[in-house]
Amino acid sequence: MNKVVKIIIFSLILLLISLFIKYYLDKKNNPAKYSLYNAENVITEKRYQEGKVFEVILKEEVTDREAKSVLDELYKIRGVNGSTLYTREIQKIGDYSFLFPQDVISIEPESRVVIDLFVENLKDKKSIIEQVKNNPKVEVVLDLISQ
Numbered sequence: 292m293n294k295v296v297k298i299i300i301f302s303l304i305l306l307l308i309s310l311f312i313k314y315y316l317d318k319k320n321n322p323a324k325y326s327l328y329n330a331e332n333v334i335t336e337k338r339y340q341e342g343k344v345f346e347v348i349l350k351e352e353v354t355d356r357e358a359k360s361v362l363d364e365l366y367k368i369r370g371v372n373g374s375t376l377y378t379r380e381i382q383k384i385g386d387y388s389f390l391f392p393q394d395v396i397s398i399e400p401e402s403r404v405v406i407d408l409f410v411e412n413l414k415d416k417k418s419i420i421e422q423v424k425n426n427p428k429v430e431v432v433l434d435l436i437s438q
Contacts, residue, residue: 334375338409339435345420346433347406353428355379358404361428365408368422370415377405403430 338344347365349358355378365371408423410416416434424432 342436344409349404350430375407
C-alpha cells in the first residue's frame with residue numbers, strides 16, 4: 292500500500308512538472324497569446340490606427356482619486372470598451388510613453404489627468420464623445436484620428 296501511494300505521488304509530481312514545462316515553452320514560443328496588449332479591453336496601436344480612440348483631458352482641479360470615479364462614470368456610457376488612465380502620479384514618475392504620436396495636444400506634465408478611451412463601433416463614436424463632453428469634470432475631448 293505504501294509503495295502504491297509513493298508511485299501515485301511521484302506520478303503527480305511528474306505530471307505537474309510536465310504541465311509547467313509545456314506552459315513555459317508555449318509562453319516562450321507564443322508570447323502574444325499571453326500578452327495583456329491583445330486583450331479585448333486594452334488600447335492598442337492598431338485601435339489608434341483605426342481611429343477608435345479618443346482622449347479625455349480632465350479639468351485641473353480633478354484629483355487622481357476623483358479621476359477614477361470619473362472613469363467609472365464613463366464606463367457606464369454604452370459603447371465605451373476600454374481605457375488607459377494617466378494619473379498625475381504616473382506622470383510624476385516621468386514615463387511619457389503614453390504620449391502617442393497621434394496625441395494632438397501637448398499637456399503640461401502633472402497638470403491634468405488624461406484618459407484614453409476606445410470604442411469598437413465607429414458609428415457610435417461621435418455620440419459617445421458628446422456624452423463624455425457632458426461630464427462636468429471633463430475639460431476637453433480629442434478625437435485621435437490616425438494620420
